[in-house]
Amino acid sequence: xxxxxETPGTSAPLPAAAPRRGRTPPVLSRGWPLLGHLQELRRxxxxxxxxxxxxxxxxxxxxxxxxxxxxxxxxEAQEAFFRGSDxxxxxxxxxxxxxPIFGRxxxxxxxxxxxxxxxxxxxxxxxxxxxxAEVIAAETRGMMEKLGDAGEIDLLDxxxxxxxxTSSACLIGKEFRQxxxxxxxxxxxxxxxxxxxxxYVNPHLPLPAFRQRDRARRRLVGLLSGVFARRAxxxxxxxxxxxxxxxxxxxxxxxxxxxxHVTGMFISMMFAGHHTTSGTAAWTLIELLRHPEFATRVVxxxxxxxxxxxxxxYQALREIPELEGAIKExxxxxxxxxxxxxxxxxDFHYKDWTVPAGKLVAVSPAISNRLPECFPEPxxxxxxxxxxxxxxxxxLFAWIPFGAGRHRCVxxxxxxxxxxxxxxxxxxxxxxxxxxxxxxxxNDHSKMVVQLxxxxxxxxxxxxx
Amino acid sequence: xxIRVDTDLCQGHAVCAEEAxxxxxxxxxxxxxxxxVERPDESLRADVKRAxxxxxxxxxxLEED
Numbered sequence: 001x002x003x004x005x006e007t008p009g010t011s012a013p014l015p016a017a018a019p020r021r022g023r024t025p026p027v028l029s030r031g032w033p034l035l036g037h038l039q040e041l042r043r044x045x046x047x048x049x050x051x052x053x054x055x056x057x058x059x060x061x062x063x064x065x066x067x068x069x070x071x072x073x074x075x076e077a078q079e080a081f082f083r084g085s086d087x088x089x090x091x092x093x094x095x096x097x098x099x100p101i102f103g104r105x106x107x108x109x110x111x112x113x114x115x116x117x118x119x120x121x122x123x124x125x126x127x128x129x130x131x132x133a134e135v136i137a138a139e140t141r142g143m144m145e146k147l148g149d150a151g152e153i154d155l156l157d158x159x160x161x162x163x164x165x166t167s168s169a170c171l172i173g174k175e176f177r178q179x180x181x182x183x184x185x186x187x188x189x190x191x192x193x194x195x196x197x198x199x200y201v202n203p204h205l206p207l208p209a210f211r212q213r214d215r216a217r218r219r220l221v222g223l224l225s226g227v228f229a230r231r232a233x234x235x236x237x238x239x240x241x242x243x244x245x246x247x248x249x250x251x252x253x254x255x256x257x258x259x260x261h262v263t264g265m266f267i268s269m270m271f272a273g274h275h276t277t278s279g280t281a282a283w284t285l286i287e288l289l290r291h292p293e294f295a296t297r298v299v300x301x302x303x304x305x306x307x308x309x310x311x312x313x314y315q316a317l318r319e320i321p322e323l324e325g326a327i328k329e330x331x332x333x334x335x336x337x338x339x340x341x342x343x344x345x346x347d348f349h350y351k352d353w354t355v356p357a358g359k360l361v362a363v364s365p366a367i368s369n370r371l372p373e374c375f376p377e378p379x380x381x382x383x384x385x386x387x388x389x390x391x392x393x394x395x396l397f398a399w400i401p402f403g404a405g406r407h408r409c410v411x412x413x414x415x416x417x418x419x420x421x422x423x424x425x426x427x428x429x430x431x432x433x434x435x436x437x438x439x440x441x442x443n444d445h446s447k448m449v450v451q452l453x454x455x456x457x458x459x460x461x462x463x464x465x
Numbered sequence: 466x467x468i469r470v471d472t473d474l475c476q477g478h479a480v481c482a483e484e485a486x487x488x489x490x491x492x493x494x495x496x497x498x499x500x501x502v503e504r505p506d507e508s509l510r511a512d513v514k515r516a517x518x519x520x521x522x523x524x525x526x527l528e529e530d
Contacts, residue, residue: 394523404474406476412521
């Protein structure tokens with residue numbers, strides 16, 4: 001691995017007397033007038049990125065309705081992207097489809113320094129993990145109580161509902177979690193569906209997906225207003241994060257934050273960990289059911305690990321190699337985010353290319369996770385890739401379901417623990433089978449937030465004692 | 466043994482500081498790891514290896530002299 005100072009794009013600025021201006025990255029073919037490659041992005045995004053790498057190589061310029069996006073692919077080019085400084089490569093300006101969801105003054109409206117402080121969520125610290133594992137196991141048992149002895153579930157609905165409860169209980173507060181009903185995961189689903197890439201033209205076009213998004217957000221403001229009105233009567237000892245935020249006053253006595261603002265904070269805290277974890281849980285299960293020999297190994301491992309009678313809050317923090325391999329392989333093949341973007345604030349250099357300020361640079365985990373030079377037989381499901389001796393996830397700038405570098409997902413460790421706690425609880429109690437043909441399960445890529453496409457059903461049966 | 470840190474990768478999760486508190490700390494301003502002893506004593510090898518292994522961002526490396 002090269003040191004930061006040796007990497008083009010992050011090197012110290014050259015003396016002013018010798019401005020560098022390299023080649024312009026090649027432009028990908030078949031762009032439409034005005035829209036460029038936007039329609040291809042909205043229909044077959046992964047094929048679009050693969051075509052860019054095939055036709056142009058490690059650097060290729062795409063056009064999303066006038067937004068020039070330079071896609072960097074391959075381990076070396078991706079390392080240059082991930083080592084870029086915040087000053088040079090800005091995250092906030094790159095995701096126009098998120099602003100109407102978070103709302104004004106939240107996350108992507110704040111300065112980089114404010115974001116740094118705001119995102120340092122204390123609840124993600126290692127010392128809190130054991131308590132979280134206990135909460136997640138309890139929430140999973142709560143969902144299982146509704147299952148009975150046998151039946152069928154929709155994987156998207158089941159894991160979306162479960163992760164709304166686990167995320168809110170761990171990241172916001174247990175009291176607050178008790179206020180949530182299944183309606184929340186349905187509202188969240190509408191918000192997630194509101195991330196159509198047509199937002200690159202304008203995020204407020206009068207389209208059904210955007211109208212639904214805005215209606216869902218208003219509904220969420222309404223739901224949360226009810227929650228806070230009820231909680232205002234609580235004794236102060238039971239106050240949690242949002243109760244405190246809402247009670248803050250400006251010097252003139254008016255509230256520091258409005259309900260709309262706090263709703264935006266709620267969405268921003270929940271968003272990163274919701275569809276990502278929910279989708280990964282579903283894909284971990286689907287892939288295990290497609291490959292029964294690995295399912296047998298995972299269930300066997302859990303049975304023997306838990307034979308000592310210790311509970312999930314203890315075990316989920318330990319190594320569970322077979323299960324971890326299955327989760328990592330689901331993440332590699334079905335990364336929840338398929339495009340990571342930054343806005344170039346001053347000229348970005350990679351080898352002898354220059355990406356000028358104002359354009360975007362991007363990396364695709366969906367392409368990277370299947371680079372044949374990093375992952376032998378990249379399309380093959382093989383959880384043994386992560387065993388000692390192979391450790392293919394140690395390729396920090398190639399195995400990137402969580403991104404890499406300074407903006408690597410801060411919730412990665414929490415997410416892994418959460419998935420281990422969920423499956424430790426679920427797979428010791430129930431056995432599953434696919435209700436549909438094994439190859440009919442797929443992701444819906446029509447929105448920037450990737451979701452499992454419906455139908456995505458599975459049958460379950462309580463295991464014999 | 467010698468400890469190498471890639472500070473571009475460190476996010477201050479402080480797992481290392483829990484595994485080997487005499488070797489690692491997290492700076493309260495920069496939220497980045499501080500290596501207190503670059504060449505720790507052999508008796509700390511097991512702790513340091515765990516710190517390297519469980520670092521959530523794999524920002525640590527152990528080199529042999």
